[in-house]
Amino acid sequence: MQWTWNRGLILVVVAVTWTGAVRAQEQEAEVDNCRVCHSVLDDERLGGPARAFTGDIHAARGLGCADCHGGDRTLAGFEGMDPAKGFVGRPGKLQVATFCGRCHSDAAFMRQFNPSLRVDQVAEYSTSVHGRRLAELGDTAVAVCTSCHPAHAIKPPSDAASSVHPLNVAETCGACHADAEHMAGYQIPTNQLERYRRSVHWAMMTDGGDLSAPTCNDCHGNHGAAPPGFSWVGNVCGQCHSVIADHFAQSRHAKTFALLGNPGCATCHGNHEILRARPELLGLGEGAVCGQCHVAQDAGGTTATTMRGRLDSLRAAYGGADSLLLRAEHAGMEVSQARFELQGALNALVQARAAVHTFNPARVAAYVDEGLDVTAAAHQKGVEALGDLRFRRTGLGVSVTIILALIVGLVIKIRQAER
Numbered sequence: 006m007q008w009t010w011n012r013g014l015i016l017v018v019v020a021v022t023w024t025g026a027v028r029a030q031e032q033e034a035e036v037d038n039c040r041v042c043h044s045v046l047d048d049e050r051l052g053g054p055a056r057a058f059t060g061d062i063h064a065a066r067g068l069g070c071a072d073c074h075g076g077d078r079t080l081a082g083f084e085g086m087d088p089a090k091g092f093v094g095r096p097g098k099l100q101v102a103t104f105c106g107r108c109h110s111d112a113a114f115m116r117q118f119n120p121s122l123r124v125d126q127v128a129e130y131s132t133s134v135h136g137r138r139l140a141e142l143g144d145t146a147v148a149v150c151t152s153c154h155p156a157h158a159i160k161p162p163s164d165a166a167s168s169v170h171p172l173n174v175a176e177t178c179g180a181c182h183a184d185a186e187h188m189a190g191y192q193i194p195t196n197q198l199e200r201y202r203r204s205v206h207w208a209m210m211t212d213g214g215d216l217s218a219p220t221c222n223d224c225h226g227n228h229g230a231a232p233p234g235f236s237w238v239g240n241v242c243g244q245c246h247s248v249i250a251d252h253f254a255q256s257r258h259a260k261t262f263a264l265l266g267n268p269g270c271a272t273c274h275g276n277h278e279i280l281r282a283r284p285e286l287l288g289l290g291e292g293a294v295c296g297q298c299h300v301a302q303d304a305g306g307t308t309a310t311t312m313r314g315r316l317d318s319l320r321a322a323y324g325g326a327d328s329l330l331l332r333a334e335h336a337g338m339e340v341s342q343a344r345f346e347l348q349g350a351l352n353a354l355v356q357a358r359a360a361v362h363t364f365n366p367a368r369v370a371a372y373v374d375e376g377l378d379v380t381a382a383a384h385q386k387g388v389e390a391l392g393d394l395r396f397r398r399t400g401l402g403v404s405v406t407i408i409l410a411l412i413v414g415l416v417i418k419i420r421q422a423e424r
């Protein structure tokens with residue numbers, strides 16, 4: 006029994022040592038000569054790729070130079086870079102999509118690494134303005150895969166250092182779209198990056214830390230980057246602003262704007278420099294959007310003024326109730342419940358502002374009235390709290406006077422007794 010145990014142990018030890026040796030041998034055979042040689046080349050064009058490659062997702066998944074460039078990595082000399090061994094060298098801009106697509110369009114191959122990864126990048130890209138101009142016009146100023154994913158430092162979008170991480174996308178697109186020289190031959194503006202950086206969306210993403218706010222690719226698509234068609238623009242905004250988009254879709258404007266070729270939401274809010282919606286946006290005054298197309302005499306104009314008036318009345322009522330409750334609170338009165346209830350008016354205001362997009366004053370009025378009921382109740386509680394305070398103060402005044410009078414009386418009494 007003892008003997009068999011020992012023999013078994015020895016066998017296991019031998020087996021482990023042997024497989025270890027084989028592994029080491031295999032690793033030796035797997036030395037990536039492409040990487041070894043290129044890493045020590047001083048010329049940045051030749052050595053740079055190998056040095057950058059350490060942080061690349063392909064390196065992290067065990068892929069090497071030859072998996073993209075072809076050739077034989079087991080050979081230590083230049084003969085590894087023999088076209089006869091499948092070596093491709095540096096792909097030109099026209100070849101890059103097929104170069105990357107060899108793997109990324111191959112569902113069976115990609116599944117071995119990451120089954121959830123999409124395999125339609127090349128297909129999508131070929132429908133984009135970028136892909137079409139490249140294929141149809143040979144326009145090499147457009148973006149190819151490696152314009153957005155730097156060839157030897159490719160990282161997944163979730164990596165903060167990735168060129169396609171949400172916080173870095175704008176810069177990546179801006180490298181061309183904000184470069185007037187690069188875009189000189191085209192009839193499109195180069196202010197998208199600059200304007201986007203002034204938008205509420207960018208502020209939300211950076212200061213607000215909300216990575217779900219949109220950047221370039223959320224509106225334009227990652228690989229199908231195309232100028233959104235007019236009907237599509239509304240859909241893009243509606244992905245996130247769904248209540249407002251539903252209101253708008255049912256409104257008279259939706260159809261009319263489509264007929265007139267106005268770009269849906271962007272007609273009033275712009276596309277890149279979308280700002281917080283201020284009250285002044287509604288109505289016919291300065292900074293209002295309705296005045297672009299309506300005058301005081303038409304139905305649109307009167308609706309604009311009516312809705313603005315209603316919203317203003319709720320905002321004013323909310324402001325009044327809020328400051329009353331604050332005053333009571335600062336004076337030490339217990340009004341936290343009333344302040345909590347007042348939040349209901351803010352919710353009503355949000356819904357009323359969204360309902361502006363129905364362009365139906367009755368819909369706006371319904372929410373405003375709801376909000377006004379809440380503010381009235383809160384206001385009443387504020388008035389009562391301050392009334393209580395006044396009562397307490399008067400009471401306090403009276404008792405203080407009485408106490409003072411008593412003290413004075415007492416002092417007089419003591420003096421009299423002393424005398």
Ligand code: HEC
Binds near residue numbers: 071
């Ligand atoms: C012994 C060193 C060495 C090895 C091994 C080596 N290379 Fe090179 N490689 C070079 C040098 C030097 C050049 C520049 C050749 C030239 O400019 O003609 C080069 C050029 C290249 C280029 C640029 C070609 C172009 O069109 O500009 C690529 C891509 C490349 N190598 C990839 C590889 C791959 C992939 C492997 C492995 C299969 C590999 N190299 C193996 C030294 C090496």
Ligand code: HEC
Binds near residue numbers: 043050051071073095
């Ligand atoms: C994911 C695919 C991929 C891998 C892996 C890869 N390359 Fe490249 N490489 C490219 C592409 C694509 C280009 C063309 C340049 C571009 O489009 O920016 C390129 C260009 C080059 C060039 C020419 C650079 C120039 O500016 O002319 C060299 C040299 C090179 N690669 C070497 C390597 C070496 C060495 C490795 C391994 C350390 C490697 N590559 C791994 C895709 C890859």
Ligand code: HEC
Binds near residue numbers: 062101109118119122
């Ligand atoms: C030899 C096959 C192959 C080639 C060629 C190739 N890739 Fe990859 N790529 C992969 C594999 C495998 C992964 C890892 C997928 C994973 O595990 O998530 C990957 C990952 C990626 C990722 C990160 C995906 C993610 O979200 O995880 C990007 C981006 C990418 N590749 C872009 C490119 C580009 C651009 C090119 C062309 C320059 C290219 N690839 C060429 C095989 C390849």
Ligand code: HEC
Binds near residue numbers: 102149162174230
């Ligand atoms: C105009 C810029 C641009 C071009 C060109 C581009 N990509 Fe991308 N790519 C992106 C962005 C942005 C993301 C990030 C998507 C996200 O946040 O989910 C991305 C993501 C990816 C991913 C991760 C998986 C996915 O689909 O989200 C892969 C793989 C990829 N790209 C491969 C490619 C290949 C291959 C090409 C060339 C056919 C290419 N890309 C061309 C911008 C680009």
Ligand code: HEC
Binds near residue numbers: 146180181193225230
């Ligand atoms: C390598 C440079 C380059 C990069 C990087 C780049 N683009 Fe482009 N893009 C172009 C060029 C050039 C055109 C063609 C302009 C034209 O036809 O008017 C274009 C066209 C477009 C168009 C169509 C414009 C129109 O109305 O004709 C859109 C939309 C677009 N790009 C969005 C993007 C987005 C989004 C990104 C980043 C995810 C991006 N681009 C990255 C160069 C680039």
Ligand code: HEC
Binds near residue numbers: 179193222268
């Ligand atoms: C909130 C959505 C949104 C975001 C974010 C966004 N765009 Fe746009 N972009 C649009 C819309 C909508 C249009 C179409 C305008 C029209 O048709 O009137 C457009 C048009 C364009 C055009 C065509 C030329 C032009 O200026 O009209 C380019 C190029 C472009 N965008 C690039 C970018 C780049 C680069 C970024 C990031 C810095 C970006 N966009 C961010 C929605 C967006």
Ligand code: HEC
Binds near residue numbers: 242
């Ligand atoms: C005809 C002009 C017009 C159009 C078209 C329009 N809006 Fe508005 N939008 C306004 C006005 C005016 C306000 C300001 C209401 C207020 O606060 O008094 C506003 C406010 C907003 C707000 C802020 C309100 C809130 O609840 O946060 C958002 C978000 C918004 N719009 C998104 C959209 C979206 C998405 C679309 C397209 C589906 C769209 N808008 C179409 C005029 C328009």
Ligand code: HEC
Binds near residue numbers: 206246
């Ligand atoms: C990917 C999601 C997403 C897309 C797409 C999107 N937005 Fe936004 N938007 C947000 C977020 C998140 C905020 C910040 C919310 C907040 O602070 O109330 C915001 C804020 C706004 C605001 C300011 C709201 C306010 O309270 O004043 C307006 C106006 C707006 N977006 C309009 C648009 C328009 C128009 C489009 C399409 C061209 C669009 N958005 C596309 C997510 C999106």
Ligand code: HEC
Binds near residue numbers: 272273286297299305
């Ligand atoms: C880009 C031009 C444009 C802008 C901006 C615009 N409208 Fe209109 N609006 C129209 C047109 C055109 C019609 C006529 C639609 C029809 O008769 O089918 C219309 C119709 C209306 C109607 C219906 C009138 C009726 O006869 O029943 C109302 C209400 C209205 N708009 C309100 C507004 C308000 C409020 C704003 C600002 C938030 C606004 N509009 C901004 C173009 C515009």
